[in-house]
Amino acid sequence: xxxxxxxxxxxxxxxxxxxxxxxxxxxxxxxxxxxxxxxxxxxxxxxxxxxxxxxxxxxxxxxxxxxxxxxxxxxxxxxxxxxxxxxxxxxxxxxxxxxxxxxxxxxxxxxxxxxxxxxxxxxxxxxxxxxxxxxxxxxxxxxxxxxxxxxxxxxxxxxxxxxxxxxxxxxxxxxxxxxxxxxxxxxxxxxxxxxxxxxxxxxxxxxxxxxxxxxxxxxxxxxxxxxxxxxxxxxxxxxxxxxxxxxxxxxxxxxxxxxxxxxxxxxxxxxxxxxxxxxxxxxxxxxxxxxxxxxxxxxxxxxxxxxxxxxxxxxxxxxxxxxxxxxxxxxxxxxxxxxxxxxxxxxxxxxxxxxxxxxxxxxxxxxxxxxxxxxxxxxxxxxxxxxxxxxxxxxxxxxxxxxxxxxxxxxxxxxxxxxxxxxxxxxxxxxxxxxxxxxxxxxxxxxxxxxxxxxxxxxxxxxxxxxxxxxxxxxxxxxxxxxxxxxxxxxxxxxxxxxxxxxxxxxxxxxxxxxxxxxxxxxxxxxxxxxxxxxxxxxxxxxxxxxxxxxxxxxxxxxxxxxxxxxxxxxxxxxxxxxxxxxxxxxxxxxxxxxxxxxxxxxxxxxxxxxxxxx
Amino acid sequence: xxxxxxxxxxxxxxxxxxxxxxxxxxxxxxxxxxxxxxxxxxxxxxxxxxxxxxxxxxxxxxxxxxxxxxxxxxxxxxxxxxxxxxxxxxxxxxxxxxxxxxxxxxxxxxxxxxxxxxxxxxxxxxxxxxxxxxxxxxxxxxxxxxxxxxxxxxxxx
Numbered sequence: 001x002x003x004x005x006x007x008x009x010x011x012x013x014x015x016x017x018x019x020x021x022x023x024x025x026x027x028x029x030x031x032x033x034x035x036x037x038x039x040x041x042x043x044x045x046x047x048x049x050x051x052x053x054x055x056x057x058x059x060x061x062x063x064x065x066x067x068x069x070x071x072x073x074x075x076x077x078x079x080x081x082x083x084x085x086x087x088x089x090x091x092x093x094x095x096x097x098x099x100x101x102x103x104x105x106x107x108x109x110x111x112x113x114x115x116x117x118x119x120x121x122x123x124x125x126x127x128x129x130x131x132x133x134x135x136x137x138x139x140x141x142x143x144x145x146x147x148x149x150x151x152x153x154x155x156x157x158x159x160x161x162x163x164x165x166x167x168x169x170x171x172x173x174x175x176x177x178x179x180x181x182x183x184x185x186x187x188x189x190x191x192x193x194x195x196x197x198x199x200x201x202x203x204x205x206x207x208x209x210x211x212x213x214x215x216x217x218x219x220x221x222x223x224x225x226x227x228x229x230x231x232x233x234x235x236x237x238x239x240x241x242x243x244x245x246x247x248x249x250x251x252x253x254x255x256x257x258x259x260x261x262x263x264x265x266x267x268x269x270x271x272x273x274x275x276x277x278x279x280x281x282x283x284x285x286x287x288x289x290x291x292x293x294x295x296x297x298x299x300x301x302x303x304x305x306x307x308x309x310x311x312x313x314x315x316x317x318x319x320x321x322x323x324x325x326x327x328x329x330x331x332x333x334x335x336x337x338x339x340x341x342x343x344x345x346x347x348x349x350x351x352x353x354x355x356x357x358x359x360x361x362x363x364x365x366x367x368x369x370x371x372x373x374x375x376x377x378x379x380x381x382x383x384x385x386x387x388x389x390x391x392x393x394x395x396x397x398x399x400x401x402x403x404x405x406x407x408x409x410x411x412x413x414x415x416x417x418x419x420x421x422x423x424x425x426x427x428x429x430x431x432x433x434x435x436x437x438x439x440x441x442x443x444x445x446x447x448x449x450x451x452x453x454x455x456x457x458x459x460x461x462x463x464x465x466x467x468x469x470x471x472x473x474x475x476x477x478x479x480x481x482x483x484x485x486x487x488x489x490x491x492x493x494x495x496x497x498x499x500x501x502x503x504x505x506x507x508x509x510x511x512x513x514x515x516x517x518x519x520x521x522x523x524x525x526x527x528x529x530x531x532x533x534x535x536x537x538x539x540x541x542x543x544x545x546x547x548x549x550x551x552x553x554x555x556x557x558x559x560x561x562x563x564x565x566x567x568x569x570x571x572x573x574x575x576x577x578x579x580x581x582x583x584x585x586x587x588x589x590x591x592x593x594x595x596x597x598x599x600x601x602x603x604x605x606x607x608x609x610x611x612x613x614x615x
Numbered sequence: 616x617x618x619x620x621x622x623x624x625x626x627x628x629x630x631x632x633x634x635x636x637x638x639x640x641x642x643x644x645x646x647x648x649x650x651x652x653x654x655x656x657x658x659x660x661x662x663x664x665x666x667x668x669x670x671x672x673x674x675x676x677x678x679x680x681x682x683x684x685x686x687x688x689x690x691x692x693x694x695x696x697x698x699x700x701x702x703x704x705x706x707x708x709x710x711x712x713x714x715x716x717x718x719x720x721x722x723x724x725x726x727x728x729x730x731x732x733x734x735x736x737x738x739x740x741x742x743x744x745x746x747x748x749x750x751x752x753x754x755x756x757x758x759x760x761x762x763x764x765x766x767x768x769x770x771x772x
Binding site: 153207290295 | 628629630631632635636638639642643644646647649658659660661662663740742743749762
C-alpha cells in the first residue's frame with residue numbers, strides 16, 4: 001500500500017474536480033511519482049501535442065514514500081510535455097508541499113484543459129475546488145503564498161505556485177513550493193501558466209496510515225537513516241556545505257564550465273564556494289550562510305538558508321530581499337556565477353532569490369545569460385538591445401537581466417526563450433550550451449566524460465539529475481572511475497539512469513544515493529507497499545521507465561540526432577586543468593550506449609528490449 | 616530521577632521527523648497535523664523551533680480541569696490527559712500559558728504531550744539531537760559545558 005490509491009482529476013476548461021481510483025496495475029509496473037505519472041501522460045496525451053496548448057496535461061504526483069518517515073520522503077514531481085525541449089518533462093521538488101498533498105489523501109493531480117480565467121486549486125483533504133486567482137495574477141510566488149495563507153486564515157497550508165515567469169511563458173519557468181523549493185527544470189511552470197493555473201494550495205490532515213507493515217517499515221527506515229548519517233557525504237559534507245561542497249572540487253578537476261564553456265576553470269570559484277558562504281564578509285561582518293535546512297522528512301538537510309548584506313548595491317533599496325531565504329545550491333552558484341564569470345557571492349544570492357520569487361530555473365536562466373554575454377563580447381548584441389552593458393563578469397548585468405526576464409519586460413522577453421532559441425535568432429546556434437534545447441548544468445563534459453553522455457541522452461534535455469556519474473567519476477561512489485576516459489561510461493550511465501528513475505518514482509530524494517543504493521531503498525518500499533519490492537524489481541522498473549520516456553520522445557519527433565552535445569565541447573579542447581587538451585568523446589560513447597540499452601543504431605528500442613520490459 | 620524533553624533550536628533543521636513520530640505513536644499514522652510537538656519556522660530569521668509541553672511542576676492545565684481529567688504520571692512526571700474523563704470543555708487550553716494543550720475536533724477531547732510513558736518518540740526520531748530526553752535537573756548541562764569550554768584559563772605550568 002502506501003499509495004492512497006486516489007487521483008484528483010481537474011478539468012480546467014470545465015472547472016471540474018473529480019476523484020478516481022489509481023491504476024494499481026500500473027503502480028506495480030511504474031511504482032509512483034515520475035514513473036507512474038509518465039505512464040498516465042503517455043496513455044492520455046498525444047506526444048506531438050503543443051506543450052503550451054490546452055491539449056497538453058500537467059500532473060503533480062507523489063511517490064509511495066512521500067509523507068512517511070522514510071528519510072527525504074517528501075518529494076513530488078511535475079510531469080508534462082516540456083516547452084523548452086518538446087520532450088518529456090519531469091521536475092522533482094522537495095519542501096513540504098508533496099507530503100501535504102499525500103496527507104490530504106491524494107497520490108496525484110492530473111490537470112487537463114485550460115481555465116478561461118486565472119484560478120488556483122484549493123484542496124482540503126477530500127474536498128477540492130477551483131477558486132478565482134485574478135487578484136494573484138501578475139504577482140510573485142512569495143506574494144501568492146502569503147495571500148492564500150492569509151485568505152484561508154491558515155499558516156499551515158502548503159502551496160505550489162508560479163510567479164510572473166510562468167505567467168509570461170518563460171520557457172524555463174518553474175513551479176515553486178514553500179517559497180524556495182522548485183520543480184525547476186524543463187519549463188513546467190510555463191505549462192502551468194498556459195493553463196491559467198496560478199497555484200495549488202493544500203491542507204492535509206488525514207495523514208498517511210496505509211503502510212503495509214508499520215513495524216518493518218520503521219525498522220527499515222531507521223536502518224536506512226543510519227546509512228545516511230554514517231556516510232561522509234550525506235552525514236557531514238552536505239549538511240555543512242550543501243551541494244556547494246562541489247564548487248572548489250569541480251574547479252580543481254577542470255570541469256567547471258566557465259564563461260559559456262569557453263574555459264573549464266574559474267579563477268573566481270573560491271569566492272562563490274561553500275567555504276566563502278561560511279566566511280564573514282567585510283560589509284556587515286556576517287556570513288552569507290545563516291543555517292542549513294531540511295525538506296520534509298529529510299535527515300540530510302543540505303538546504304541553504306542565506307542572508308545578504310542589506311547594503312549590497314543590488315538590494316539596498318529592496319527590503320524584501322533583506323531577510324533569510326533559500327540560498328545558493330551548487331548548480332545555481334555555477335549557472336549564475338561561473339557560467340557568466342561573475343564572482344560576487346551576494347549578487348548571485350540575490351539573482352537566485354529573484355529566480356525563486358518569480359519562478360525561473362536558475363540553471364537555464366544563468367546559462368542563457370552566459371550565451372548573451374558571449375554574443376555581447378562578439379559585438380552581435382549591443383547595449384542598446386539588451387538595455388545594459390553585458391560583458392562577462394558583470395554582476396549588474398546579471399541582476400538586471402534576472403529582473404527583466406522575471407517581469408517580462410524589454411529584452412527579458414528574448415532571454416525568456418532560453419539560449420537555444422535566442423542564439424539561433426542572432427545567427428549563432430553553436431553558442432547555446434544545451435541539449436534538446438535545455439541548458440546543461442555545472443559539469444563540463446570535457447573534464448567529466450560520463451556527464452557528456454548523461455547530457456546527450458537525458459530524456460528531459462541536458463541535466464545532471466538523470467544520471468549523476470559525477471558520483472562515480474569524481475567522488476568514487478559507488479566505485480571510482482576515471483573522469484577523463486570514455487571506456488565503461490555507456491554502462492555506467494545506463495545503470496545510473498535506471499536507478500535514478502526508480503528513486504524518482506519512490507518519493508525519496510536522489511541525494512540519498514551518495515549513500516544509498518537500490519538495495520537500501522528496496523526494504524523501505526517493500527515494508528510500505530504490497531507487491532514484493534526487491535532490488536531487482538526496482539532496477540527493472542527503472543529501466544522500464546527510461547524506455548517509456550524514450551518512446552515518448554521518439555513519438556514526439558525527437559531522433560538520435562538530438563542525442564548530441566554543443567559543437568564547442570566536441571571541437572574546442574579544455575584549456576587548463578587535468579583535462580587540458582581533451583574534448584568530449586560523445587561520438588564514441590553514444591553507439592556503445594545504444595548497444596548497452598538494447599536500442600538500434602538509430603537509438604530506437606528494439607522489439608526484444610520492449611518485450612523484455614513489458615512495453 | 617525525573618527526565619525532561621530538552622530542545623535546542625539551533626540544531627533543528629525543520630525535517631519534521633519528530634512530528635511524524637509523535638503522530639504515529641499516538642494515532643498510528645504519519646499525520647503531522649495531529650502531532651503534539653510542533654516545529655515553527657521563522658522564515659526570514661532562518662530559524663526553526665520545535666515546541667511542546669514542558670510538563671510544568673504546577674500545571675495550570677491540571678488545576679483548571681473541572682473533572683480531574685489531567686493527572687500526573689508518577690513514573691515520568693508527565694501531565695497526562697485521561698480521554699475517558701475529559702469532557703472537551705477546553706478550559707485547560709485557556710489556562711495553559713504556552714498553548715501546548717489543544718482541542719482535537721475529531722475526538723472531542725484535548726491532547727497534550729505525555730512523554731510517551733518515558734520514551735518520547737520525538738526525541739528518538741530527531742536526527743540532529745535538537746530534541747533530547749535528559750535529566751530534569753540538568754537540562755542546562757550541555758549549554759554550561761559549551762560556555763565552560765570557552766572559558767579562558769591559562770595552561771598550568
